Amino acid sequence: MKSWIFLSVAILTEVVATSALKASDGFSKLTPSIVVIVGYVLSFYFLSLALKGIPVGIAYATWAGLGIVLITAIAWVMYGQKLDLGALVGMTFILVGVVVMNLFSNVTPH
Template sequence: MKAWLILAVAICAEVVATSALKASENFSRLWPSVLVVVGYGLAFYLLAETLKVIPVGIAYAVWAGGGIVLITLVSWWLFDQQLDWPALLGMALILSGVLVLNLFSKAVPH
């Protein structure tokens, strides 16, 4: 269970770093740029830690799916990105895939 919590923190760090990447304005603003470097560094370190327990394919699927959905929601909230029905449907399918992997797959350590 600890590995999944670490993976969740890694995903959040990646989402923070990606949001800061937009705010850094092509690395021309110092503090958002620092947040990008620190956030991605932390995210990849924590992802690497989870790979001691969670298979790489499963960890990366959850990382990618969770990251896509979270950064899309953050972009909608912070940067006024518009979400249409196909975008919402796509995110629902991504979340469904992550749930199927975690709830039903024998490839996932429980």
């Protein structure tokens, strides 16, 4: 269970960092730029901790898939990004893929 908490923290810090990347305006704004750097460092650190108990394929699929969906939702709310039917269907497929891998995969950690 601890590995899944680490993975959740990795996902959340990556989402914060990626959201701040837009606000950093090409690293020309100091505070968002610092948030980006710290967020990505923390994200990879917690991902490395999660990999001690979760197979790398499962962890990365979960990290990337949920990150995509969360970032898209934030872009919709904060930046007015429009989501068309294709985007919504694609994100649904991503979420279904993550769920299927987590529920039905027999992959075991090293």
